[in-house]
Amino acid sequence: MTAPAIGPTFDGEAIIRVRGLRNSFGEQVIHDDLDLDVKRGEIIGVVGGSGTGKSVLMRSIIGLQQPDTGTIEVFGESVLDADVDDSVDIRRRWGVLFQGGALFSTLTVAENVQVPLREFYPNLDQRLLDEISAYKVVMTGLPPDAGPKYPAELSGGMKKRAGLARSLALDPELLFLDEPTAGLDPIGAAAFDELTRSLQRTLGLTVFLITHDLDSLYAICDRVAVLADKRVIAVGTIDELLALDHPWIQEYFNGPRGRAAVTSAERAATISGA
Amino acid sequence: MSAPADFQHDAANGGTLRFSGDLSLRSVGDLPERLAAAPAPIATLDLSGIQRIDTVGAWLVHRYARDNNAAVTGLDENGRHLFEQVAESDHPIEAPPPPPGTFVRLLGEVGEAVIQAFRTLYGLLGFMGATALALGAVIVNPRRFRFNATVHRFEVVGVQSLGIIGLMSFLIGIVIAQQGAVQLRQFGAEVFTINLVGRITLRELGVLMTAIMVAGRSGSAFAAQIGTMKLTEEIDAMRTIGVNPMEALVLPRVLAAILMMPLLAFYASLVAIIGGGLLCWIALDIPPITFIQRLREVVPMSDLYVCLVKAPVFGAIIAIAGCFQGMQVEADAEQVGMRTTTAVVQAIFLVIVLDAFFAVFFTEVGWT
Numbered sequence: 001m002t003a004p005a006i007g008p009t010f011d012g013e014a015i016i017r018v019r020g021l022r023n024s025f026g027e028q029v030i031h032d033d034l035d036l037d038v039k040r041g042e043i044i045g046v047v048g049g050s051g052t053g054k055s056v057l058m059r060s061i062i063g064l065q066q067p068d069t070g071t072i073e074v075f076g077e078s079v080l081d082a083d084v085d086d087s088v089d090i091r092r093r094w095g096v097l098f099q100g101g102a103l104f105s106t107l108t109v110a111e112n113v114q115v116p117l118r119e120f121y122p123n124l125d126q127r128l129l130d131e132i133s134a135y136k137v138v139m140t141g142l143p144p145d146a147g148p149k150y151p152a153e154l155s156g157g158m159k160k161r162a163g164l165a166r167s168l169a170l171d172p173e174l175l176f177l178d179e180p181t182a183g184l185d186p187i188g189a190a191a192f193d194e195l196t197r198s199l200q201r202t203l204g205l206t207v208f209l210i211t212h213d214l215d216s217l218y219a220i221c222d223r224v225a226v227l228a229d230k231r232v233i234a235v236g237t238i239d240e241l242l243a244l245d246h247p248w249i250q251e252y253f254n255g256p257r258g259r260a261a262v263t264s265a266e267r268a269a270t271i272s273g274a
Numbered sequence: 275m276s277a278p279a280d281f282q283h284d285a286a287n288g289g290t291l292r293f294s295g296d297l298s299l300r301s302v303g304d305l306p307e308r309l310a311a312a313p314a315p316i317a318t319l320d321l322s323g324i325q326r327i328d329t330v331g332a333w334l335v336h337r338y339a340r341d342n343n344a345a346v347t348g349l350d351e352n353g354r355h356l357f358e359q360v361a362e363s364d365h366p367i368e369a370p371p372p373p374p375g376t377f378v379r380l381l382g383e384v385g386e387a388v389i390q391a392f393r394t395l396y397g398l399l400g401f402m403g404a405t406a407l408a409l410g411a412v413i414v415n416p417r418r419f420r421f422n423a424t425v426h427r428f429e430v431v432g433v434q435s436l437g438i439i440g441l442m443s444f445l446i447g448i449v450i451a452q453q454g455a456v457q458l459r460q461f462g463a464e465v466f467t468i469n470l471v472g473r474i475t476l477r478e479l480g481v482l483m484t485a486i487m488v489a490g491r492s493g494s495a496f497a498a499q500i501g502t503m504k505l506t507e508e509i510d511a512m513r514t515i516g517v518n519p520m521e522a523l524v525l526p527r528v529l530a531a532i533l534m535m536p537l538l539a540f541y542a543s544l545v546a547i548i549g550g551g552l553l554c555w556i557a558l559d560i561p562p563i564t565f566i567q568r569l570r571e572v573v574p575m576s577d578l579y580v581c582l583v584k585a586p587v588f589g590a591i592i593a594i595a596g597c598f599q600g601m602q603v604e605a606d607a608e609q610v611g612m613r614t615t616t617a618v619v620q621a622i623f624l625v626i627v628l629d630a631f632f633a634v635f636f637t638e639v640g641w642t
Contacts, residue, residue, distance in 0.1 A: 117299075121299065128334075132329075136363075138363035139360070150606075152606045171328035171330060
């Protein structure tokens with residue numbers, strides 16, 4: 001196992017490899033023979049209509065959902081039949097942000113950030129833990145006084161940021177984000193995109209991003225995976241996807257909202273270019 | 275695996291620390307302690323020899339550089355970017371105020387508890403009033419009465435608890451008869467076991483044990499259900515649609531408890547008497563027919579009235595305490611558990627206090 005170098009390492013090595021995945025709830029089949037590769041160092045956006053199993057796919061990869069059949073490898077290790085030591089090692093190398101933040105409601109924000117640190121590195125002293133949680137909280141765009149607050153005292157957007165701070169606590173190599181910008185105001189959403197992008201650059205993160213936010217797709221995703229018909233029907237850059245003749249993809253990117261997102265992405269490019 | 279984080283001291287040029295290895299959370303080891311013990315003064319921190327750096331490594335270097343006024347060199351572009359990000363996020367941690375002394379804290383806690391107790395009492399009284407108002411509104415306008423919801427609560431509170439209450443009462447009847455017989459045998463007065471079983475179950479234990487079981491089974495459920503609905507904003511949604519939660523949620527539960535408690539208490543007393551009778555038959559050789567005859571002679575009708583008067587009052591207390599605590603839930607999931615516990619404790623406490631009042635009252639009015 002080699003440690004990743006600093007910065008984007010777009011070397012084509014698959015950090016997540018899903019093969020022949022099948023998930024079903026009773027009679028209802030969610031995924032059937034689904035394949036997906038996520039390359040090290042990229043931000044991959046996962047899109048699909050409601051109910052196409054985007055969250056279920058993420059839950060399968062992080063081991064919360066036992067699939068019927070199929071193999072899932074993360075960091076080259078199978079997550080489905082990993083022994084305890086391996087799965088602990090995998091877990092400390094990824095961070096997960098759930099849709100609602102999923103903060104522990106009885107702990108303050110700072111304590112929430114410290115939970116994974118304490119769990120995996122029990123020898124860190126309290127002062128360093130406090131400092132780490134403090135700068136992580138500020139890094140994710142929360143005010144410095146948010147640390148001692150309880151999740152119930154935070155707004156929805158702040159909970160998301162606090163959740164992100166916790167998912168980044170271990171400086172993971174792989175970050176799972178489930179609709180991080182849903183429910184944020186446009187300014188907050190853009191700042192979140194910017195934050196994700198800069199973390200990906202500086203930490204060499206790989207990001208698995210489930211989103212409905214077309215602006216995020218245009219702004220930060222290296223590639224986009226489209227979930228439909230129980231499979232990943234296409235993976236590629238947005239331009240590559242637009243060249244495909246699939247009705248859902250065409251409707252998704254060429255609908256009124258898709259076109260608006262292109263315009264705003266172009267405008268942003270012009271402004272930053274000028 | 276990557277090399278652990280390390281540094282070498284170089285005294286030249288006003289002091290330099292040359293870092294090497296993997297400056298990340300995983301391999302940081304005892305670096306913080308060793309850095310703190312590094313010889314001063316240090317003017318430069320050279321990071322050109324490191325393999326990898328993450329935010330924890332960057333933080334440690336930044337902290338050292340900040341505290342010792344040292345310059346950081348040797349980072350590549352991404353590393354510098356990361357380092358700047360961490361440095362920008364450096365804000366002083368607000369130290370929590372020092373905890374007050376034990377005596378002051380104790381005093382404060384006692385004061386808070388007293389205030390809290392009065393607030394709860396005040397809130398509970400208000401809630402009883404609101405329930406009465408809702409009942410009045412429903413009586414004036416009977417179409418607003420939730421018949422189906424109420425009948426459903428009958429089933430949950432009443433029918434579904436028959437099994438456990440029956441079993442409990444049966445065993446209690448046996449225990450009273452057995453323990454009573456052991457004591458009364460010393461005077462050769464075993465036959466008074468029948469008085470004991472008949473009177474104590476009807477007057478006190480039947481209704482009291484039923485109330486405790488209903489508080490544990492239904493009062494807690496009321497608090498948890500309503501509390502969870504409060505958390506998921508279901509109650510707010512109800513209000514915006516124009517449904518009064520007092521009428522839709524609280525009233526059916528309170529009515530169900532008021533109507534089911536007398537039936538359950540009567541049933542519990544009966545089963546306890548059957549249990550006691552069974553023991554008398556087996557252990558004391560008193561045949562059932564004698565047991566029943568004797569029971570009719572020694573247990574006055576007023577004992578049953580005592581039972582039937584107390585039961586609905588206890589039911590109302592249990593349901594109101596449960597619903598009230600449920601409605602107090604705010605903010606987070608921990609509160610649901612806390613409020614549920616409080617609901618049960620409060621209900622049982624109030625039931626026992628009221629039971630004492632009832633005992634004095636019924637003696638005064640001559641139902642002895």
